Amino acid sequence: MSSTERQAAEHAGLWKADRGKAPHYTAKGFLSTGWTCFSCPLDDCDWHHDDDVSRPSAPAVLDGLMREHLASHDLVDFLRSLQAARDGIVAVRESNNRAWDVVSLHRLRAVRRGQHPTSDPVAQMLSAALVGTVEHDEVRRELTELSEGVAGAQGIASVPASARQAG
Template identity: 60%
Template sequence: MTSTRAAAEHAGRWKASRGQAPHYASGHERWWTCLACPLDGCEWHHDDRHDAPAAPAVLEALVREHVAGHPLGDVLASLTAARDATGAVNASNDRAWDVVRLRRQQAAERGEHPYSDPVAQQLSAALVGHEDHQALRDLLAAPRPGLTRRP
């Protein structure tokens, strides 16, 4: 994968997380990758179907043609911000895994199975997107007697 395509895919995911430009469809054989402009306010994107992908050279030409219409400084600033945001998320993820490892180590030191700690189980489920975390979300969303929810 070319660095231009990788950067465009990253930008597509970043924009999608902010409610801009579609990024992925559902359905096993109908998935696509959205190559999106990384600049805020620019809605350009290209959906590349997984079942009939365009040649890498074609995708690179599409992205280059679009990006050439923006000032280079703006494109670089946007990609730098996306890289920094991704770095911050990765660092946060690493810190959360440190907590999981610590809780597992503490359980082992207590003579328990390392994976028996409920906090480590919940946190690791959240980090990997396991179905157990959805059960936790469902539990949190359920109305609880005596508690009022704040907006």
């Protein structure tokens, strides 16, 4: 198994764990015990292999396990997962486009009022969120601060994917 394939299988395990799917543990808790989970990348498949990092399996063994498992799926399983991924990407693009429409609307309203296009604070925050600038960290910080003491609002701020994977 190449390092790219190994990373993809590890990523699939983390992704599924983050979403409450098999493997049935939290990614952070499980990884801290010294195990690496290799998981089937197909959406509806719970197969996974846990590998002890203190005694890792030989790459050829991992490759054999993954190939044997993947061979148990037929072409329709792969096509179904690819279509679901495509549908998800289209939905995200459409959502992104709608959010940019809101940014454009706020910017044009500012221009119509004789202001600079980026003077609208809502447009600035939404634009920062969409492009992932450092300024969006301020929004997360304020969300966390405002949610303290509000029932059901704990953990309301999003967590960047890079922080979830590193944690």
